[in-house]
Amino acid sequence: MSERRAAPTVLQISLGRRLRDLREVAGLSAAQAGERIRVAQSTVTRLEGARTSLNYTTVKALLELYGVTGSEARDFLTLVDKANESGWWQGYSDVLPGRFGVYVSLESAASQIRSYEPQVVPGLLQTPxxxxxxxxxxxPRESDESVRRRVALRLQRQNVLNRPDGAPFLWAVVDETAVRRPAGSRAVMAEQIERLMQTADLPNVALQVHPFAAGLHRGAFGPFTLFRFPIPDFPDIACVDSLRGTAYRDESAEVELYRSTFEHLMTGALARRRTKGFLEALRKEYLR
Structure with a gap:
């Protein structure tokens, strides 16, 4: 029986999608595939949906059923072992809800991250x-130890931007509200603005502030993030936050909606050089 994971890795999601595609090409339903290899239909669908670890024996049986043999099967099974390796974030399972664990997994594997934040500075750019x-x-009801763990998790996430083996490109559009609304003291905000200016100088980071003067815009409904991955045929994924929680979208029409919205926000935001000047002036305001 396959084991549950705290959050799937992107490779696990990709392999699950591949299993689904192979089954459909073979002309089998999930129920038929399960019956042929003597497992429940739910086992097949959970594997395909990355809702459980990829059991080596079960995947091997499915590949044989779908007619995948030789080097293709061996390569797939090698990736199964790699996909089941725990991500670093699983060490924070005590303060990491399952749905957000998916977010951290996507963030860690992405080659490009496009983020819009209307209320707070993006987590990847926050100071302690x-x-x-x-x-x-x-x-507000968390213990000091729990808060410390949550801060440590967020700070460790930031290491992805300095990763030597292919750091992602982060393009962040931040509403002016996020940098003007104080979180902590004026000194905390001055330090945070300074961090934004420093991070914006990284070659793999683009930062734009969307000013009040630009008026109402299409991003007013809330924050979202678009992830792109260095995996052939793997779709972009949109992550959308709301009061109901975090939702993930990979349908092409929905992803295109968020992609076009992000481009709209980029157009209305201050250019990167003007953003840095804006932040420098704001930092001086906080230091007065």
Whole structure:
């Protein structure tokens, strides 16, 4: 029986999709595939949906059923072992909800991250003090130890931007509200603005502020992130936050809606050089 995971890795999601495609090409339903290899239909669908670890024996039986043999089967099974390796974030399972665990997995595997934040500075760009202020607001009943763990998780996520083996390109559009609304003291905000200016100088980071003067825009409904991956035929994924939680979308029409919205926001935001000048002026305001 396959084991549950705290959150799937992107490779696990990709292999699950591939299993589904192979089954459909073979002309079999999930129920028929399960019956042929003597497992429940739910086992097949859970494997395909990355809702459980990829059991080596079960995957091998499915590949044989679908007519996948030789080097193609061996390569697939090699990837199964790799996909089941635990991500670093699973060490924070005590403070990492399952749905957000998926987000961290996507973030860690992406080659490009496009993020829009209307209310707070993006997590990948937060200072420890700003991060703690945001977390204490969002989790007012958490113990100091739990807050410390949540801060540590967010700070470790930031390591992805400095990863030597292919750091992703981050393009962040931040509403002016996010940098003007204080989180903590004025000193905390001044430090946070300084961090934004420093991070914007990284070759793999583009930062734009969307000013009040630009007026109402299509991003007013809430924050979202678009992930792109260095995996052939793997779709972009949109992550959307709301009061109901985090939702993930990979349908082409929905992803295109968020992609076009992000381009709209980029057009209305200050250019990267003007953003840096805006942030420098704002930092001086906080230091007064």
């Amino acid at each position: 003090a700003y991060c703690e202020a945001v977390i204490r607001l969002g989790f």
